[in-house]
Amino acid sequence: MFKTNRLTLRGYPPSDQDFSLDLFDTYDILVNLTAEHTTPNLDAHLGMLDKMTKCVLFVVVEDKETSETMGFMRVNITTPRDLDGDLGMALAEKWWGKGYGIEIVEWLMGYSFKVLGLRRLSLFVFSSNSRAISQYEKVGFRQEGRKREALWKEGQWVDNVWMGLLSTEYYATERASRITPGGWVLL
Numbered sequence: 001m002f003k004t005n006r007l008t009l010r011g012y013p014p015s016d017q018d019f020s021l022d023l024f025d026t027y028d029i030l031v032n033l034t035a036e037h038t039t040p041n042l043d044a045h046l047g048m049l050d051k052m053t054k055c056v057l058f059v060v061v062e063d064k065e066t067s068e069t070m071g072f073m074r075v076n077i078t079t080p081r082d083l084d085g086d087l088g089m090a091l092a093e094k095w096w097g098k099g100y101g102i103e104i105v106e107w108l109m110g111y112s113f114k115v116l117g118l119r120r121l122s123l124f125v126f127s128s129n130s131r132a133i134s135q136y137e138k139v140g141f142r143q144e145g146r147k148r149e150a151l152w153k154e155g156q157w158v159d160n161v162w163m164g165l166l167s168t169e170y171y172a173t174e175r176a177s178r179i180t181p182g183g184w185v186l187l
Helices: 014-024 041-055 100-115 130-138 167-171 174-178
Strands: 008-010 057-063 068-074 086-089 119-127 143-154 157-167
Touching: 008 100, 014 068, 057 086, 057 100, 068 100, 086 100, 100 119, 100 130, 100 167, 100 174, 119 130, 119 143, 130 143, 130 157, 157 167, 167 174
Parallel strands: 086 119
Antiparallel strands: 008 057, 057 068, 068 086, 119 157, 143 157
16 A cells, blocks of 8 residues: 555455446546447446456555545556556546645656656546646656547547657656655655
């Protein structure tokens, strides 16, 4: 179990399945998680959850004070020799706009580079999710590529935006000195 200033990041027990499925059943969350049609589909949601829990890092995010479950985050490493972690996360709408996403990603960056020994972190986001793009840019991710009009979502063509952060870029920031090798944030 890990802690940040306001959060606890813990393992995923089966008792969290209902929360996770409720998260996947929330339109504004699911529309930003999948390129597929956004529909209530229990089998597909169970499949997504099963795939995520098998990632090298999959943690549930809790409010440190109340122990209320807020969401999850994951890092997947498809080709170990490349030392490239693919990150993803989702928070329940109740927690949006309060800086929790940035707090989670900052912790994840430190853990990925200092503990997992990754060389880079990668992600892709839909261009319609401007809040996420802004959040990732704020913590140092750069846009590396864009597939224009790649998907039809919510009545419009949406770009796929690829973003990345190299470990050398991370270590060049002051934020790197605030995360200890065990993943703890120094306040």
